[in-house]
Amino acid sequence: MAATTLPSLSLGPVLYLWDGPKWRDFYFRIADEAPVAHVVIGETVCSKRLHFIEPHVGEVVERLERAGKTVSLTSLALVTLERESQIVRALARDSTHPVEANDLSALGLLAGKPHSVGPLINVYNGATARLLASRGATSICLPPELPMASVREIVRDAPGVAFEIFAFGRIPLAISARCAHARSKGLVKDNCQFICGDDPDGLVVETLDRQPFLALNGVQTMSHTCQALIQELPELAAAGISRIRLSPQDCDMVSVARTFDDAIAGRSAPADAIARLEAAYPGTSLSNGFHYAQQGAAWIAGHAST
């Protein structure tokens, strides 16, 4: 078999509301210590949160670039207000860094410019990937719910695009105009008091039988489990995946990045890598079911899918 190029690591945007200094310090440590090649920064989930990180974006970008990492900026996932449209237009027009589109307005506005496509855009087949590539998309992070059979087919069907897989982190499952997070604390979205900032790793939703199920993150609903495609890395590399995305949790992300780096390079066995992830993110439960066309919450131990 021909040698495959090993995928590089990318770090997705922080999906939670972290206060400005925490957010900045997180990226400073990533710049200094994490073996990731690409970093996507910015607010994806809620436009109301933007002012928390804005004062720190400049210094974070500079620190990351000085460390040799490529930086891109995410667009908002949900754009309904005029103010939000203006934010996306300004980003698409003025950004000196590549933009990652996470809603259709950004996709439209970025046409003709090199850009990337985030995991919240529905790319379920090669035809869609080719269409986006023809409009300037150079990399596409595929939706987390895609099974490996689809991933393999899309990569084969859209040569020339760098494909990325959502390999670590709570899975973004849904987004709503309504803020369930604010409601859970007796508030409404328009007067939310930034209550989601109290839960920097999400707020767990349990079933009435006390089974952890989902996690609230502002207007976004995430999985309770943490996606962990790590034993699947050889298979993903063989299929031609270019990048492995790690989505920040409020845990030791440097350790997570090193674990993935070692696993990609073949320096650690899958069982060892899984144990290291569990140590870096204590109390988490891992899942990989989507990859195997099972329920996303499932954990399938063992080896490659068919």
Place this chain on the structure above:
Amino acid sequence: MELICPAGTPAAFREAVDAGADAVYCGFRDETNARNFPGLNFSRDELKAAIAYARQHGTMTFVAINTFMRAGREKLWHEAVDDAVRLGGDAVILADFGLMAYTAERYPEQRLHVSVQASAANADAVNFLVETFRAKRVVLPRILTIPDIARLAKQIRCEIEVFVFGGLCVMAEGRCSLSSYATGKSPNMNGVCSPASHVRYREDGRELVSELGEYTINRFPAGEAAGYPTLCKGRFNVADERGYAFEDPVSLDVMDHVDLLREAGVSALKIEGRQRGKAYVAEVVSVMRRALAANAADRPALISRLRLLSEGQRTTSGAYEKRWR
């Protein structure tokens, strides 16, 4: 404003036509449409006959092919478009960009509507689809207020269709993997949400428990009517508070705001419910037809009659009113 009515069966289709629908929307009996439920939807022959019946009565037929093409199985979706066009569908309702590109290229004359599943919620998004695929109409996701819609209408170059009655998605449509997280089957890939194949009811003491996959979605004490375990309308615990974390088991009803929607620039009102029986479709369509034609004094009585059809469920105007957020 046009009245766009659902049909999951040929019988419901005829009822909708007879009751005065301007257009009926329906889909093929496979995973190409977002109501891929057992026993529903149309064969090619059934669609051909339905379209012929609609034509005789001056009614349009919209064919929903609004799931996302499975990589490697695109032919199934391409054939659905080919056949919808060949059989004379007045519009195809699409969500997948790859399929929109196929349709725009092969059938430049075919009227293309953007499905709610495409999640085009703002002017730049809609204009992108209009420019790229010559979309003629967008079905808006249920995440906008009426003032949002009015502002949008002024900035886009296509018609607007909105849901006004029936099931209510709490999450932005086309961007929800909650169902596949719990069951492996999703609206985007399989055309199902919280599928019956994964639903189980069990008794636990005096409570009836509804489950989806391995998860409890609700518990009903004796005397409380048990509802279907649609994931986003379940009862959960959040920080020790027990309740409907996302939305109560309500359905959508914005008939009180019809005049505002018209003023906002909406071209068509859509009724959800392809999974509903023909009697329901007939009643909802005919009452709504009369409600739309009625003057302001007569309309409330018709609207309250419509409410009785929500199967005893409470209704909400959802995101159309800002306070819902």
